[in-house]
Amino acid sequence: MSPAQHVENFLQFLTAGLLTGAIYGLMCVGLSIIFGVMRVINFAQGEFMMIGMYVAFYFFAFTGPYIVLGDFIAPYLAALVAGPAVFLLGVLLHKALVSRVTGIGSTVLDSEGHYAQLILTLGLSLVLANGGLVVFGSAPVSIATPLSSTPWVVGPLYGEEILLFVNQGQTIAAVIAVAVVVAFGLLMARSRLGRALRAAADNPQAAVYMGIDVDRAYRIAFGFGVGITAIGGGLLASSHPFQPYIGIEFVIVMYAGVVLGGLGSLSGAFFGGLTIGLVQQLSALFLPNQLQNTAIFVCFLLIILIRPDGLFGRATRRA
């Protein structure tokens, strides 16, 4: 390959990395809300993403034909619809199950409380993934929009040698992802609800004394967290074929991103997810396809071993 081709390759994967990374960033923000507010590690986050993908898929299948420019607009509308739908599911599951091992009672956690949460959400993840297999079947599906196979062509650049193809579907998805992150950031920063959530996250005991219903705050945070990740799933569904077991791959992707950004930080989570997207795509430059995910896992292990507080997190004092 000529040097120009190398540069072209690099730019191509860089673009792909930024576009997928934006969606990963959105999903990471969802996971980070749950950890940030509730201090719960939600293992089933990938399965909520998967459900978001199927909600979007069925919404698109049933309503797409009736919407003006359905093939172009409906996939993104479907992704946004997945958010509230999974929000509701999350709130229900939190009320029925998760709240029994979390909540204000377990804020003074001994280690056993942590494990109860981890294990409960692991159970949820198994039920949702395998239940998904029962309900949705195992054949991979995806949302077909003409945009996902249409690129914008950038260039030719640099003396006619470099041509960059930017996938239109992915670009729109990435823009929506960033918009959702910004909107949620504003909600947390400005609104009454956002303040209540932040107060509950900061000091649950004090928040209770100030009249904040912390259990409700946790429930809403859980709903938001899984709902936002579901939107990310819905956005990914038009460029990435999926089946009910897809969650487990992505739970690692999401944790890698969240840990990279520092557990609990929303903006950190977004940039962490973005970085993971870049690592995944750029690893294709020198690794075979099957090892792309291994690259993420290795990257994930390195991050938590070297900087458990995240690249952007501050070092915490021990003992």
Add this chain to the structure above:
Amino acid sequence: MFERHRDRHGLWILVFAAAYGLLAAFVENSYYQLVMAVVLVWAVMGLAWNLLSGYSGLISFGHAAFFGLGAYFVVLAQIGWGLSPWLGIPLAGVLGGLAGLIVGVPTFRLRGHYFALAMLAYPLALLYVFEWLGYQEATVPMMREAPAAYMQFADGRLYVFLGLAFTVAAMVLTRALERSRYGLSLLAIKQDETAAEAAGVDTLAWKLRAIMLSGAVAGAIGGFYAVVQLVVTPLSVFGVLVSAQALVIAMFGGVGTVWGPVIGALTLVPLSAFLDAELAAILPGVQGVVYGVAIIAVVILAPEGVFWKAKDLLERRRMRVPAESLAAAPESPPHAFKVPPREGNAPILQVRGLSKSFGGLQAVDNVDLDVRRGEILGIIGPNGAGKTTLFNLLNGFIAADAGQIVLNGETVTRKSPNKICRRGIGRTFQVVKPFRRMSIGDNVIVGAYAHTQSDDDARAIAHAAVAAVGLSEDAGRLAGGISNKQLRLMELARALASKPELLLLDEIFAGLSGTEVDELMVVIRRLAGLGITIVIIEHTMRAMVQLVERFVVLDHGAVLAAGTPQEITRHPAVIEAYLGKKWLADA
């Protein structure tokens, strides 16, 4: 409390093995034979998981890594080198143990959430690597010449018997370790890693031993699984479901006991096999749903697992600890704690230029301190003066930014807490750190491990330490349910059991009534009488004036004054600035 328990579990293990073997002998159907063998595979896998996570409390989501490596090793070694599984399975165990070491060294730097998440990544990374290497499906080659030499039997019952041998071995191993130094040290880590470290438990070494042992058992049984199943795929041995199943089986049955994983496997594996056989064609994935529901139900209804739940119901009293007599146990006489005199008058502890800052806060600032052999030294100062930080530096919980700590002429500045404990510094905590789910006696035994390699000696020393603080009557009670005074005494006994030359007592009188303080002071004087040097932190002088021979006053991390109680109580700057005006009137 301190004698060796007579173990009836051995008998029960034999009864279980005989019953299971007898049942297997009458099963003709080869599918049922397979299920019976697989039940035992998972029982052993659950036991392997329990060996690490059940006792240490460090939840592993990644035991599939060891299982899968063992399985692939046995199959590939037979394909490549013609190695018989009779040799391959033990080697798979060695491989699993090595993998445990390699995984453990970096991963044990993490705690809680991070540890669990990191463990998840190992098998998943391996899964993709094995797929990429082209081992999508590895099949055990059939050896028609000498099948038995390659662990290939026409009669499926033989696999059940082999599996049973594995299970019994794993159970006996677990049981033997449970009541030993291994079990108690890991239980101590599970309940309070900081306190365990201060009591002289080398926490990293124990965790590494645990993960190696656990990995070895998982690797060996993974190899046996490959032999039973004949075909190995990355998903079937490295998949998340493998790790989850090990965890679920142990948690369902009950962790921290030899019976939990066995009960879990006996219940869940046949259930899922049945569901798989009956419903998989119509409802694929139903097996995973059942496992998920089982996990959720266990966490919500019986988080301690079936075994403990049943035991509680049978005994009608939760967390009952049998009240055993102390008289039966051998006891080291109190002078066992006597500190042998040393030549010369050198201070036992010399601190020079010790400094530590947290961010912008200078917590300990260039402190020089000599502790004389055999004295009772009081360190006082207002809240935030850096007293506890000084102790944390002295016993190695935090590393100093600058300065030197010399104990008996040996520099201990950057040693880990357990090593410092073994060199003769014991400590107690401002907020008591008991191992709550263990009896007072077991708490103290953990402390005694620091001093002796023999478990029997540890019992005898612990017995004497408990007697020395006057807790003999209560030695069998759980540390989670005793009074503040008893907790303070228990921590003192635990520190004493490591046979320290120097004891650091951090606000040991906090929260005690006047008479309780007097009782505790009697005990402390008795220890001082044995030649143990004692350093006490307090922020008030009241109790201390009667006890200590010398005071050091700290403020803003620096030494402000040092001297006898009389000198310090009359030191105007000390009185006015750090003890408040009312002391001026008292003095």
